[in-house]
Amino acid sequence: MSHELRTPLNAILGYTELMADGAYGEPSEKMFGILKRLEANGRHLLGLINDVLDLSKIEAGQLELELSDYSVQDIAQTVRSTLEPLAADKKLAFKLELASDLPPGHGDGRRLTQVLINLVGNAIKFTDAGEVAIKAEANKGAFHVSVRDTGPGISAADQANLFQEFQQANNAITRKKGGTGLGLAISKRIIEMHGGRIWVESQVGRGSTFAFTLPVHVEQQVEPAWQAHTGNGGRGG
Amino acid sequence: MEDEEDNRQIIRNMLAPTDYQISEVEDGQQALEAIAKQQPDLILMDIQLPIMDGYEATRRIKADASLRSIPIIAVTSYALSGEEKKARAAGCDDYVPKPFSPRQLLAKIQQCMPQ
Numbered sequence: 001m002s003h004e005l006r007t008p009l010n011a012i013l014g015y016t017e018l019m020a021d022g023a024y025g026e027p028s029e030k031m032f033g034i035l036k037r038l039e040a041n042g043r044h045l046l047g048l049i050n051d052v053l054d055l056s057k058i059e060a061g062q063l064e065l066e067l068s069d070y071s072v073q074d075i076a077q078t079v080r081s082t083l084e085p086l087a088a089d090k091k092l093a094f095k096l097e098l099a100s101d102l103p104p105g106h107g108d109g110r111r112l113t114q115v116l117i118n119l120v121g122n123a124i125k126f127t128d129a130g131e132v133a134i135k136a137e138a139n140k141g142a143f144h145v146s147v148r149d150t151g152p153g154i155s156a157a158d159q160a161n162l163f164q165e166f167q168q169a170n171n172a173i174t175r176k177k178g179g180t181g182l183g184l185a186i187s188k189r190i191i192e193m194h195g196g197r198i199w200v201e202s203q204v205g206r207g208s209t210f211a212f213t214l215p216v217h218v219e220q221q222v223e224p225a226w227q228a229h230t231g232n233g234g235r236g237g
Numbered sequence: 238m239e240d241e242e243d244n245r246q247i248i249r250n251m252l253a254p255t256d257y258q259i260s261e262v263e264d265g266q267q268a269l270e271a272i273a274k275q276q277p278d279l280i281l282m283d284i285q286l287p288i289m290d291g292y293e294a295t296r297r298i299k300a301d302a303s304l305r306s307i308p309i310i311a312v313t314s315y316a317l318s319g320e321e322k323k324a325r326a327a328g329c330d331d332y333v334p335k336p337f338s339p340r341q342l343l344a345k346i347q348q349c350m351p352q
Contacts, residue, residue, distance in 0.1 A: 009336065010335050010337075011244065014247035014338075017339050018250050046336060
């Protein structure tokens, strides 16, 4: 399924980039602008497809965590090197506040990276001035990780629905901010499969902090409760 | 090697302005024969190939002393599914997830090309 959905889009994106780069002759300035729009829309569609596939895989109980050793420091560094350019574009400071005594973790480092990229990506997207910070510490056998921003904050009413699918799309921010509206729903499930939980603390005008906690050692993936009663498509929240 | 005509054309068009010469094959079995005959400088290996997949083709190339030194760049679907680990375990020297950006793929080819 995933192969079938992505293959034609890969071709569209590939030709578009080649055209923009002049592989078929120098495009006019106007055409170049349109090709860039084509590329941006194609990438957005690809993000949507990836997220929808991830979520349906999770909800069908087909996502298997690949459990192995990981380092929170390495994950945080990967996230920083991936997203710091975006923060720099908006002149935001990007801070890492990692405890010096973080133990090595055991879980799905790749999926946890995905979660952190999602949270930090959102923080950068919604913050126009100030800073974005990743903070991590460990105690009593659990990691506590948070992503803090100096953005506009989220009202209590909006917080209630934040972790549901396409929530961002409902209030039409998606088109403006370029998200898929699925990232937080996917992140929530990934954290829950690690036996952890994720939440938000925020007030309008005072920034937001997205935090999650999970066991340092995850020996087995947790099948979350929502799977037991999701016979008709299911929704967590 | 790559079984999708569009991807082959994109790579062909991408390499057209360079001095690299390319040879295309569509499945793993053909690839092994072509590689033994032509001794290329670099192999772009699509992983989802008919007949023999790219992992198996890579293992066989890396098991052959006369071919082992040819760098192999795996081109596979989707970055997050653990494919990079599998590709490296099979012996691929580098890895590009699809959708590949022609710009990035070309940079990687230049990086891996023996001097």
